[in-house]
Amino acid sequence: MTTLRIKNAVKRYPNGALAVEGVSVDVEDGELCVFVGPSGCGKSTLLRMVAGLEDVTEGEVELAGRVVNDLEPADRNIAMVFQNYALYPHMSVRKNLAYGLKNRGTPKAEIEAKVQEAAELLQIADYLDRRPGQLSGGQRQRVAMGRAIVRDPAIFLFDEPLSNLDAKLRNQMRLEIKKLQRRLGVAAIYVTHDQVEAMTLADKIVVLNAGKIEQIGTPAEVYGNPATTFVASFIGAPPMNLIPAEAENGAIRLGDQTLNLGLDHRGPVTFGLRPERAHIGASGEGLRMETGVVEELGAIRLVHGRVGPHEITVTQNADQPIPGAEAVLRVEASDIHLFDAETGRRV
Amino acid sequence: MKYRQILDHVVLLFGVFLMMGPLVVAFLTSTYNHVTIHRQGMQFGWGGQFLDTYQTVLTQQGGFSGEITGLLMTQNSIILGIGFAVGKIVVSMTAAYAIVYFRFRAGTFFFWVIFLTLLLPLEVRILPSYEVAQQLGLLNSYTGLILPLIASATGTFFFRQFFKSVPEELLEASRIDGAGPIQFFWDILVPLSRTMMAAIFIIMFVVGWNQYLWPTIMTTEEQYFTLVRGIQSVMQQMIGADIPYYNEALAMAMLAMLPPALVILIFQRMFIKGLVEQEK
Numbered sequence: 001m002t003t004l005r006i007k008n009a010v011k012r013y014p015n016g017a018l019a020v021e022g023v024s025v026d027v028e029d030g031e032l033c034v035f036v037g038p039s040g041c042g043k044s045t046l047l048r049m050v051a052g053l054e055d056v057t058e059g060e061v062e063l064a065g066r067v068v069n070d071l072e073p074a075d076r077n078i079a080m081v082f083q084n085y086a087l088y089p090h091m092s093v094r095k096n097l098a099y100g101l102k103n104r105g106t107p108k109a110e111i112e113a114k115v116q117e118a119a120e121l122l123q124i125a126d127y128l129d130r131r132p133g134q135l136s137g138g139q140r141q142r143v144a145m146g147r148a149i150v151r152d153p154a155i156f157l158f159d160e161p162l163s164n165l166d167a168k169l170r171n172q173m174r175l176e177i178k179k180l181q182r183r184l185g186v187a188a189i190y191v192t193h194d195q196v197e198a199m200t201l202a203d204k205i206v207v208l209n210a211g212k213i214e215q216i217g218t219p220a221e222v223y224g225n226p227a228t229t230f231v232a233s234f235i236g237a238p239p240m241n242l243i244p245a246e247a248e249n250g251a252i253r254l255g256d257q258t259l260n261l262g263l264d265h266r267g268p269v270t271f272g273l274r275p276e277r278a279h280i281g282a283s284g285e286g287l288r289m290e291t292g293v294v295e296e297l298g299a300i301r302l303v304h305g306r307v308g309p310h311e312i313t314v315t316q317n318a319d320q321p322i323p324g325a326e327a328v329l330r331v332e333a334s335d336i337h338l339f340d341a342e343t344g345r346r347v
Numbered sequence: 348m349k350y351r352q353i354l355d356h357v358v359l360l361f362g363v364f365l366m367m368g369p370l371v372v373a374f375l376t377s378t379y380n381h382v383t384i385h386r387q388g389m390q391f392g393w394g395g396q397f398l399d400t401y402q403t404v405l406t407q408q409g410g411f412s413g414e415i416t417g418l419l420m421t422q423n424s425i426i427l428g429i430g431f432a433v434g435k436i437v438v439s440m441t442a443a444y445a446i447v448y449f450r451f452r453a454g455t456f457f458f459w460v461i462f463l464t465l466l467l468p469l470e471v472r473i474l475p476s477y478e479v480a481q482q483l484g485l486l487n488s489y490t491g492l493i494l495p496l497i498a499s500a501t502g503t504f505f506f507r508q509f510f511k512s513v514p515e516e517l518l519e520a521s522r523i524d525g526a527g528p529i530q531f532f533w534d535i536l537v538p539l540s541r542t543m544m545a546a547i548f549i550i551m552f553v554v555g556w557n558q559y560l561w562p563t564i565m566t567t568e569e570q571y572f573t574l575v576r577g578i579q580s581v582m583q584q585m586i587g588a589d590i591p592y593y594n595e596a597l598a599m600a601m602l603a604m605l606p607p608a609l610v611i612l613i614f615q616r617m618f619i620k621g622l623v624e625q626e627k
């Protein structure tokens with residue numbers, strides 16, 4: 001079953017800015033769907049349209065089989081976790097969790113039970129009588145999630161919930177969010193601009209750019225078969241090398257070098273190669289590369305250099321010998337991505 | 348370092364002396380007999396008539412009609428001070444709430460119109476204000492004393508700035524939690540504004556307490572006299588007699604200073620505590 005269906009959603013702000021241009025996404029039951037994209041691409045806007053915090057200019061938002069375009073956020077059966085937590089600073093943690101239930105007219109005993117249950121699930125039961133100002137960042141984050149959980153929503157909405165935490169805590173909370181979401185079995189949308197977060201959390205990734213969808217797929221699909229050069233450069237770190245090239249007679253011409261791949265495409269293309277998929281060696285068949293700066297990262301190293309006039313970066317296991325000034329890149333045909341030079345679409 | 352500290356203290360002590368000196372002298376003088384004061388001027392010792400004088404001031408029926416006592420005047424002043432301060436807070440908070448959260452079209456325009464009224468203090472518009480109040484039949488009533496004064500551009504401005512600094516997400520979170528506009532105001536904004544309200548209450552209570560011109564014009568019946576007016580009327584009333592009751596006038600001035608000082612002492616605690624806690 002589908003929990004959420006966004007159909008051709010368009011968002012035009014009153015000042016004329018077109019933030020979302022015709023986006024359609026389905027979120028299935030129990031699925032964790034991540035919206036990822038660079039700053040300003042419209043991910044928050046899209047999420048807020050689902051939440052009901054922004055009007056939908058055109059299109060439909062359908063939640064649990066019901067069009068909710070004109071419903072108030074409180075009537076949509078959603079729960080949202082904000083980037084800066086947005087806890088009520090003057091209320092105790094207990095009251096923060098209970099506030100929404102109280103407004104819905106839930107009986108006192110039931111509120112108490114739900115708050116207790118959520119608090120135990122999130123290990124914040126000891127802080128229930130503290131105020132948010134007396135908690136650490138990670139604890140506040142849990143309280144914010146607790147406030148979402150007690151509502152028993154049809155879908156959780158997260159807007160960059162971890163970006164105020166330090167790196168270590170971020171990794172820990174990321175894992176916890178995923179576990180929690182699995183355990184509750186409730187669908188969720190998670191907005192982030194961090195592709196690592198997107199890859200690790202998602203059942204389904206929606207890559208957004210300038211208000212449009214670039215690709216929807218599982219993390220493996222988005223990584224393995226990027227639909228556009230944008231997705232190719234956005235997902236994966238270090239990013240995919242993208243080099244202008246020419247396809248002709250089943251081969252690819254990169255400057256003065258030619259790679260025989262047995263393709264039947266011709267014309268100008270963008271040649272894509274993931275840094276971790278090139279095998280760098282001292283000699284042999286392949287692309288000649290002039291090496292430059294080498295960065296050691298511990299387990300692997302990054303070798304920067306040039307193929308013809310174009311910059312390229314490849315990774316190498318740290319136990320391999322550091323290549324000399326001239327090296328050769330051995331590349332499998334299946335690891336090469338080709339994109340149309342004009343549209344940026346995969347060919 | 349040491350010398351710096353000594354210098355600081357000298358400056359502070361000098362300030363205290365300047366501010367408190369006249370008060371102390373006025374208090375000491377008020378404990379003397381009015382004849383002594385008339386002959387020898389202000390006094391620097393303890394006159395021994397403290398209880399007599401203050402009891403007279405508080406309970407003696409004064410004025411032409413004999414309807415008013417010092418206690419009643421204090422009560423009137425407190426009603427005016429609290430009514431004025433609470434009225435200003437209520438009006439300016441609701442106005443600021445409308446301007447900040449209900450982005451109606453001319454919101455900014457109305458804000459500046461409200462702000463412009465700063466250029467038109469009561470003294471400038473006293474005749475038309477009186478005219479309106481008189482036609483509404485508000486002369487000689489507490490409503491007439493308070494209501495025309497409670498519109499406040501300054502208060503609106505402060506609350507507007509404060510509301511603008513409240514994170515937008517709080518509003519959104521409360522919308523998701525099912526709070527309507529009134530609930531958001533009452534459950535979230537009012538508690539968050541406590542320190543602002545305390546600060547404005549302090550300032551406005553003192554301003555209201557010290558009102559002189561407006562009460563003088565609005566009330567002719569002595570039962571509405573405030574302490575500030577009382578001081579003046581004690582002196583005035585005595586002009587015909589041989590020797591004015593200086594001691595009583597001074598005692599009344601001391602009484603008139605007490606409640607504002609208390610309000611500041613009490614609310615300052617809250618104010619500073621709120622500032623330190625940094626809740627937002």
Ligand SMILES: Nc1ncnc2c1ncn2[C@@H]1O[C@H](COP(=O)(O)OP(=O)(O)OP(=O)(O)O)[C@@H](O)[C@H]1O
Pocket residue numbers: 013014015017018019037038039040041042043044045046193
């Ligand atoms: N209230 C608004 N009025 C007008 N334009 C807006 C408004 N809010 C956002 N925008 C514009 O809409 C576009 C998308 O904004 P949005 O906040 O959705 O981006 P985002 O993908 O969440 O970015 P970030 O990662 O920085 O949070 C941006 O170009 C932004 O300038």
Ligand SMILES: [Mg+2]
Pocket residue numbers: 043044045
């Ligand atoms: Mg955003």
